Structure formats: C-alpha cells, structure tokens
Amino acid sequence: SAVISQKPSRDICQRGTSLTIQCQVDSQVTMMFWYRQQPGQSLTLIATANQGSEATYESGFVIDKFPISRPNLTFSTLTVSNMSPEDSSIYLCSVRPSGSTDTQYFGPGTRLTVL
Amino acid sequence: GNSVTQMEGPVTLSEEAFLTINCTYTATGYPSLFWYVQYPGEGLQLLLKATKADDKGSNKGFEATYRKETTSFHLEKGSVQVSDSAVYFCAPPLIMDTGRRALTFGSGTRLQVQP
Numbered sequence: 242s243a244v245i246s247q248k249p250s251r252d253i254c255q256r257g258t259s260l261t262i263q264c265q266v267d268s269q270v271t272m273m274f275w276y277r278q279q280p281g282q283s284l285t286l287i288a289t290a291n292q293g294s295e296a297t298y299e300s301g302f303v304i305d306k307f308p309i310s311r312p313n314l315t316f317s318t319l320t321v322s323n324m325s326p327e328d329s330s331i332y333l334c335s336v337r338p339s340g341s342t343d344t345q346y347f348g349p350g351t352r353l354t355v356l
Numbered sequence: 357g358n359s360v361t362q363m364e365g366p367v368t369l370s371e372e373a374f375l376t377i378n379c380t381y382t383a384t385g386y387p388s389l390f391w392y393v394q395y396p397g398e399g400l401q402l403l404l405k406a407t408k409a410d411d412k413g414s415n416k417g418f419e420a421t422y423r424k425e426t427t428s429f430h431l432e433k434g435s436v437q438v439s440d441s442a443v444y445f446c447a448p449p450l451i452m453d454t455g456r457r458a459l460t461f462g463s464g465t466r467l468q469v470q471p
Contacts, residue, residue: 272458274458274459282463282464283445283461283462283463283464284400284445284461286450286458286459286460289458333399333400335458335459337457337458342388342407343387343388343390343449343457343459344388344390344402344405345402345458345459346402347392347399347400347401348399349398349399350399350400
C-alpha cells in the first residue's frame, strides 16, 4: 500500500483565482493520477502525471485549466486555474505502486469551494 | 475501453439485513476488478479486489466474485451494520493505450443502514 497526504485539505476561493494542490506519497511510485469528484457524483479521471514527462489529460480536461507538475517520484501538484463555481469539487490524488498491477490508493482529497 | 454499470442508490437497510449491490462491466480482456468504499467525510478506501475470473475478494465481511460469464462483480454482505453506511464504488481499470491503466468508477451506491 501507500500513504498519501494532500494539502490543503479544504479551501474556499474566489472566482478567477487559482489554487495549487499538493500530493505527497511515502514511497516512490511510477504512476500518479488526479481525479475530481463533484458534489454527489462519482470520480472522474482528470489526468495521469508521469515523472519526467508531461501529464496526459482525459477528454474534457486541458493543461491550461489544470496544469500538473511531477518533479519526482513522490510528489505532484495540480493547479486549478481561473476558478469558477463549477470547479467546486473534491480533488483526489491517487497512486499505483510499482508491481501492484492495477491497485490504486487514494489521498484524503482536497475539498474546494469556489464563491 | 472498459465501462461499468452500478446499481442506483440509495439503498436503505435495517441492521443485520443482507446486502447486494450489483455491478456489471464491459472490458477488453480480463482485468482486475475492485470495490472501493467512501465513508462520510473520508477519502476513498480499497475494500476488496479480485484479479482473475472466479476469484472471490473478501474483506470486513464483504464479498464479491469475479464472474466472467456474466461480466459481473456484485458486492454482498450477509449482515450489515450501521457502521457500513457509506458510498460504494465498483471499478474495473481503464485500459488506455500501451498498457497504461487508471481506474474508472461506477456511479456509486449510497448505503444507509438503520438501527
């Protein structure tokens, strides 16, 4: 398994501003992912963050809106840019440890409210 | 790609009742299958998994059997407790390309157990 922490745990932001969410893992992992969970909804994959290369975004998500960094094998950031109330969601970091085939572990999430 | 269809909620049961949450999927090949649980105010936790056909995953009294012939992975528990109240997510991995995979999630089923 893996222990994952996220900062901040929650935030309330003004429209038009940006927020950077940090994800720290207690071990080196190849694959890291960012998900969004809108209120009362399931989880949607935003992007896959790979160390040493650009993130790969899913349909409906673009780098300008959700830039991602992955400077090493234990850390990643997701920025939510130019926020609007529609961005109010829980953002979750997830990792797949090496050798786990498909099992993923999730961070506690960052609850974002945009006013 | 893979997709999953999950039983709509909410499901309301009395304590000690039998629980079934249906999950069916379409997949290329025979991926690992997962159930995750999200307790109120908490992050997503791996509940159980099965890695091949006819495998039974089990944890905390919950069970699910990987049925290749019916492409199903229904979650069951013989006697639910109030503490089982949560949202349950079924997930097969999404095969994207060149072997990259990330979990995709069903819509989630909210379980409410009453004393």
